[in-house]
Amino acid sequence: MSDISKFSLTEIVNGIKKKDFTSEEVTKSFIDNSKKSKKLNTYITECFEDALKSAKNFDKEKNYEGLLSGVPIAVKDLFCTKNIKTTAGSKILHNFIPTYESTVTNNLWSQGAFLLGKLNCDEFAMGSSNETSFFGSVKNPYGDKLVPGGSSGGSASALAAELTPATIGTDTGGSIRQPASFTGTVGLKPTYGRCSRWGIVAFASSLDQAGPMTKNVKDCALLLQAISGYDPKDSTSINTKVDSYSSKLTEQVKGLKIGIPKEYRVDNMPNEIDNLWKKGIDYLKDAGAIIKNISLPHTMYALPAYYIVAPAEASSNLARYDGVKYGHRAKGKNLIEMYENTRSEGFGDEVKRRILIGTYVLSSGYYDAYYLKAQKVRQLIKDDFDKAFKDVDAVLTPSTPNSAFKIGDKTDDPVSMYLNDIFTVPVNLSGLPAISVPAGHDKNNLPLGLQLIGKAFDEQTILNLSLAIEKRANFKRNYKNWWT
Amino acid sequence: MSEKKFDYFIDGKNDKWEVIIGLEVHAQVLSKSKLFSSSPTKFGAEPNTQVSLVDSAFPGMLPVINQFCVEQSVKTGLGLKAKINLNSVFDRKNYFYADLPQGYQISQYKNPIVGEGEVILDMPYGTKKIGIERLHLEQDAGKSIHDMDPENSFVDLNRSGVALMEIVSKPDLRSPEEVNSYIKKLRSIMRYLETCDGNMQEGSLRADVNVSVRKIGDKKFGTRCEIKNVNSIKFMQMAIEYEARRQVELLESGKNVNQETRLFDTKKNITRSMRSKEDAHDYRYFPDPDLLPLKLDESLINKLKKGLPELPDEKKERFIKDHNLSPYEANILVSEKEISEYYEEVIKKCDKKLATNWITVELFAVLNKKNLPISQSPVSAKNLSSLIKMITSGKISGKIAKDVFEKMQAGDKNPEDIVQKEGLTQQSNPKELEKIIDSVLSKNQDKVTQYKSGKEKLFGYFVGEVMKVSKGKANPQLVNEILKKKLH
Secondary structure, X not given: OHHHHHOOHHHHHHHHHOOOOOHHHHHHHHHHHHHOOHHHOOEEEEOHHHHHHHHHHHHHHOOOOOOOOOOEEEEEOOEOEOOEOOOOXXXXXXXXXXXXXXXXXXXXXXXXXXXXXXXXXXXHHOOOOOOOOOOOOOOEOOEOOEOOOOOOHHHHHHHHOOOOOOEEEEEOOOOOHHHHHHHOOEEEEOOOOOXXXXXXXXXXXXXXXXXXXXXXXXXXXXXXXXXXXXXXXXXXXXXXXXXXXXXXXXXXXXXXXXXXXXXHOOOOOOHHHHHHHHHHHHHHHHOOOEEEEEOOOOHHHHHHHHHHHHHHHHHHHHHHOOOXXXXXXXXXXXXXXXXXXXXXXXXXXXXXXXHHHHHHHHOOOXXXXXXXXXXXXXXXXXXXXXXXXXXXXXXXXXXXXXXXXEOXXXXXXXXXXHHHHOOOHXXXXXXXXXXXXXXXXXXXXXXXXXXXXEOOOOHHHHHHHHHHHHHHHOOOOOOOOOOO | OOOOOOXXXXXXXXXXXXXXXXXXXXXXXXXXXXXXXXXXXXXXXOOOOOOOOOOOOOOOOOOOOOHHHHHHHHHXXXXXXXXXXXXXXXXXXXXXXXXXXXXXXXXXXXXXXXXXXXXEEEEOOEEEEEEEEEEEEEEXXXXXXXXXXXXXXXXXXXXOOOEEEEEEEOOOEOOHHXXXXXXXXXXXXXXXXXXXXXXXXXXXEEEEEEEEEEEOOOOOOOOOXXXXXXXXXXXXXXXXXXXXXXXXXXXXXXXXXXXXXXXXXXXXXXXXXXXXXXXXXXXXXXXXXXXXXXXXXXXXXXXXXXXXXXOHHHHHHHHHHHHOOOHHHHHHHHOOHHHHHHHHHHOOOOOHHHHHHHHHHHHHHHHHHHOOOHHHOOOOHHHHHHHHHHHHOOOOOHHHHHHHHHHHOOOOOOHHHHHHHOOOOOEOOHHHHHHHHHHHHHHXXXXXXXXXXXXXXXXXXXXXXXXXXXXXXXXXXXXXXXXXXXXX
């Protein structure tokens, strides 16, 4: 029955319902795969025994009411899980066990799913390659030297390697979409406020959003439906109706207007990315969509603005990790020394770099020139999209400027690492929903994704367009299993 | 009443100096739960028993504004006749300290919920208007305890996240006496509004005091020092006096005042430097991304406005106009909400002027002696009212009333019962009084002769004798009338 792990989330949900297989069989299949996956380094915490118990329990009680009844799911280790260690990929939380469950994971469990394990990620979700994790780099199923992308790299890798039927990540500047693109999977960042941030270890509060990562678009619609919803415990959560994304999902996109922003054709972009983009345009034309050239003139300022706003918020959000209340504490002769030692030992280089940048841009005398200016730029970028969406229903771009790169390739050059987010950050700055859908391979047979950006709270349209692309691209994850 | 002139100046060697004071008052919002969490706020609970995951800044926890605290601060703003800002913003004030779990305090920096307002003070030299610069909402920090263990410090987070209103005055105060009056007035307004209990012992009201000095006649303000976190009016006054003198001495000896933060040492009664402007924290304020800007509806403000109680200034005006009280009397009666409530209860059934006298003289003397607030008065408003009614109806004399009042204090006894049981009813029967008077006059024939020959002072003697014989119960008015008739 180990073939179960090859099924999509939707197939597994239906198979359990139709009693083609039991939850226990499903769970065992993914546990077997996971146990053989050490070389991928995707898990920080395995919850296999508890998962099996839950599965057996499910098979006894047979409650099929949820959207995800009987399905084991591993999640990014940024979601706080009750009584299960939650590290955010950091030494400073290596021993932290929450007494509470994040709203988003709680939504999964109330739809009948249960926890399979906690997946590796960049430390505090800061990174684009999963190399900043205190628990080591994650490998891409497409090659043992390749990064899976980040920060939800463990999630993307585990999903692509069929260690979990689906997963959830978080996306602050591209952390779901970029690894999805690098691993040939589907990843969606919902509209800001669509999913609750309560119980997710914060990186940059005004940008963070949880979202689904799945094998295909249909699964993505289903999982998005399961995790979305208003949460009074998150003041930035928005009280608006959650669509029945999966039942409304359709590839009928005839007449939809798709914007192609000229500013996303960046210097030195590989031809194959450009070609992929053209293929995406052709797919959508073929589906009956109308292609329009548009301009998002402030796009070039998005990356610098992002790398001011996100570190600024992070520098403040991470102040709570001081060794006083929980997590790692180093010794010190006095309070200040204890702080210094704790934070020096507890945080890795990338986190320290961003805390320093964030502290600097908020400092008196620099605030106006950096933080305030960046906020103004952010507004301009949002205005660009607002204007564009008067004429188009969605925007199509490549997800990333390149395919998965080699581990260690960019670790000494933070700027080149940051450039990986160039197509994804404008979306976070604008609060809009966007999805990365696998659409082809490069010359080295590495997957490439296309990004569809939608209007606020119109996840349905980008899901439908992605489905249209998916049908036409006929993408297959054709890696060779090198890790078992 | 002749008005005194303002006369608080510091006498230097050569010049007289004026003291300029501004206050930042931190008033704890009267609310059952904290500003951004549902934890309780009760004072005196066991350490760390009123702490939620939000208050202790656990990963992924988010603040949610307590609407009641917002309304409390709007009410306070209305009580200060201040501008209410329909849009305000919560900012993060970033600094590290063990009792600040988040590593930042959520406060309002550039856009406070309440703007400019005023507080009116009644000083012996007339009324004085003190400008309010702003009022903003913020979280309190926890408490670090350094004296429980030789090696470790302890942290109590019960206060962490409790809602505070920071009320910033303009630099309009000029003496410790005005500061005293200002704090008391602020406290009184907030207690009328029930937005802060004003309990200074429990830390519900604290202040940072800004002090500078300038030569009389100078237009420019001098360099100021801020004295942090003073928690009693007395200490504030002492700190100001010391600090003003210190600054005058510095300036007169040709030195400069450094802009700095100072602490008041309550043991030595001096202020000490805490940190200079150069060492000031860079708090890196920025809008809290976990909270949306706070938007208020005009309709909410109107609703709160309509629900406002009568405030001390308005009440005072009414007492003067409708009850014929002097400004001085009215001031005392409105100074505390409970006093005004007591007074208004008493006058429901008796004379207002007499009630005012009884409350401000007799009752206050008792309360002072026993060191009790009026809410714990040994004589209830209802019983005091009955007592006064017996005076005005002539049932007992004012003199007897004082004895009865004394007896009422032992367990709030009903004055009517006391009068009846002890037979203290005033003698107002003219025939019986005439008998007593006749006997007194016949015993004092010589004095009657002297009186009639012009020694009119003796009239009081006759009255006294009659009262003595009647054991104080004779109706003094009738005694006067009958005596006058008899002696003519």
